Amino acid sequence: MLFDNLLRRKNRKSARYTSGSRMYKIFTLITATLLALSLQGCKEDLFPSDKDNRTETIITTVDFVATTTLDEVIDLDALLAEYDAVVLYYTMWCPLCDTHMSYITSAIMPNYPQTAFLMVDYVSGSVSQSRRSQVENGYQALTVIADSDQSLLDQFHATMATTVVISQDKLVLLNEDFKNGARLIDTLNTLGSQ
Amino acid sequence: MITLRPKSRSKLFDLNLKPIGPFLAATIASAAFTGMFVATPALAASCCGGGSATTLILPKGARHLYDFSIDIESYDGFWNQDGEQVNDPAGSDLSQYRMNFGYAYRFADNWQFSAILPLVKNDNVYPGISAQNTALGDTTLSVWYETFDQITCVWQVNTFADLRPAIYIGSSILLPTGKSAYSDGVDNSFEVTGRGLYRWDANLIVEKTIYPVTLNAQGSYGAYLERPVNQEFDNAVEPYDKKLGDRRYLSASVAYTYFFEDVDALTVSAAIADLREGAGKINGQSDPLTEMKKSSVSLSTTYESEDKSWLLKGSWSHAISKDDWGQSFPITDIFTIGVSYVVR
Incomplete structure (x- = not known):
């Protein structure tokens, strides 16, 4: 039971x-x-934080040699001998990259003639493919580096839309996402390279 | 053989489930835009159900709904900021796969809650680099209010009251549970599966079924909450405040339902959708570079079991690869298959 x-x-x-x-x-x-x-x-x-976790140290970069999509070899030392600063912008030919590059071309570059602006293509894998992407996206007038082995990507721990500013004494004054370009403009203004 | 035949109301009222799919994460040629969701109706219109891009909708009278779906999104170029169609780099193969786990619960006669949690895999292959990453995406929590007490689907319009549509009013919050550019341990854009910001949406669905046809209109307006950012891709930066632009989503669809002899039902629908996001803000200053828009069309089909507990669904969302159908956004095709289980 x-x-x-x-x-x-x-x-x-x-x-x-x-x-x-x-x-x-x-x-x-x-x-x-x-x-x-x-x-x-x-x-x-x-739970986002506004704490500033940066260290006081400003990083100094070493020289680099790179190949452009026109098969020209450029090196940082030579560029810094000619310009007040070098700006690197990392592109993967995406919509956001296109928006940033268009803004850099039209609203920033004309105001800083003493700064060298280099677009770094780290996805195309070859000079010819990188050149093709450059032309298809309508940026023939820009200097684009074919970073086929991602050496520049690694050197600055970069990714899509990373923007790097290098001063004449090889200090890395800026290394972060492009966002709306204000930080890039502020950094270039501190160099007085207008 | 498929035949259309009238059913008793009581049976038809059981058809009103309509989980609208997991919405889509449109990544940039990689994952960087993940979270710019574009709706894909994973279940075509059916009796008095409804849905939006960001939630599941329970049928009237049902208490629980479990939903599982898989999205396969493939990239085919993008629109630049002038609305011109641009190809992805030759030799690239960019895809995102999402497994979406959804649950909806009715906690009062006209009130329901739902949650959708996606698991995202980015698969990006370029001639010079490739990356595959899997992580959670952003989670959506929603609450919906049904403005009607009785099913509004009808077979015939005999009185003015028969024209009354089903109206759902809802609110959703997007939780940044995905990996964003600001998350710990994210090194590059290929790892991004979320946008990193909370977003609040106000949603509205209006739907009318006069068998066998259903018309549906949906809209939502979303506002991202401003947040502080102190790191990007695991790199500490000078802290700043970031806010993405307000988001607007509109869609309209028409559906046709066939009834099988054994009361199973097959619904096919076509939809058109428009998604826009306005200028964001960085430290209170306008950031127009984040503006984007996307228009898409989609076809969906749903098979519903005889006892109305199981639904199999599939959809195809297609962005038109032509100028002026979008701006600053990837052009993608999204294929979705899924299954839902309803507990009454």
């Missing part, structure tokens, strides 16, 4: 575990797991 009651209770309990409740458990488990993982991986976005 007791056994029968226990069995009936067990059966009723089992009946409650419909496919719906099993689905609920599975989804709850998956969701909870993913959420827990996400909270670990994106704390900086969920």
Whole structure:
């Protein structure tokens, strides 16, 4: 009798575990797991901080030699002998890159004739392919570096839209995302290279 | 053989599930734009369901909904800021795959809650570099209010009241659970699966079904919350405040539903959508460089099981590869397949 009651209770309990409740458990488990993982991986976005974590050290870069899409070899030392500063902008020929490059071309470059602006293509893999992308995107007039081996990408720990400003004494005055260009303009203004 | 035949209302009322799909993360030629979501109706219009780009919608009377879908998004160039179509670099193959886990729960007669959590894989191959990364995307939480107490789908219009549409009013919040340019441990744009900012959306759905045809219009307006940024791609920078531009999404669709002999149903729908995002702000100054827009068309189909508990769905969202159909945005095709399970 007791056994029968226990069995009936067990059966009723089992009946409650419909496919719906099993689905609920599975989804709850998956969701909870993913959420827990996400909270670990994106704390900086969920709880953003305005703390300045920069170090005081201003990095000095070493010389580099690069090939342009016109197969010309340029090196940093030679450029800095001719210009007040060198600006590197890293492009992967994407919509945002196009917007930035268009803005640099039209709104920034004309105001800083003593600054060398170089676009760094780190995705095309060859000079010819890089040149083709440059032409298709309508930037024939710009100097584009074919960073086929990603050496410039590695040297400045760069990625898409990274903007680097190097002064004549090879100090890296800026190394960050382009955003709206204001930081680039501010940095160039401090050099007085207008 | 597919035949269209009238059903009793009670059965038809069960058709009103409409999870609208996981919306799309349109990444830049890689992942950098991930999170600029473009709607893909993963389930075509059906009786008195509704949805938006950012949520699931429960049918009237249902208590739970579990949804799983997979998006395959392939890139085919982009529109520049002048609206001109530009090809991706020759030899590139750019894709993003998303597994979307969705859940919706009815907590009152006319109120429901939903959550969508995507798992994102970026797969970017260029002639000179390739990268594959997998991480969570941004999570969407939504609350919806149904302005109607009874199903508004009808077979015939006999009175003026039969013309009343189903109207849903909702609010969503996008949680930055994805990997963004500002997250810890993100080295480059290929790893980005989220935008890094909270966004609040106000949503509206208006839908009317007079069998077998359903008309649906959706709109949402979203505002990103400003946040401080002190690092970019794991590189400490001078802290600044960032806000993306307000977002506007509109879509319209028309659907046709076939009923099988055994009460299964197949719905096919076509939609057109328009997504725009305005100028952002950096330290309070306007940042027009983040403005973008995208127009797309889509086809969707949904098969609904006899007991109305299971739904299989598929959709194809296509951005028109021509000038002036977008601005500063990738041109993509998005294929979605998914399944939903409804508990009543």
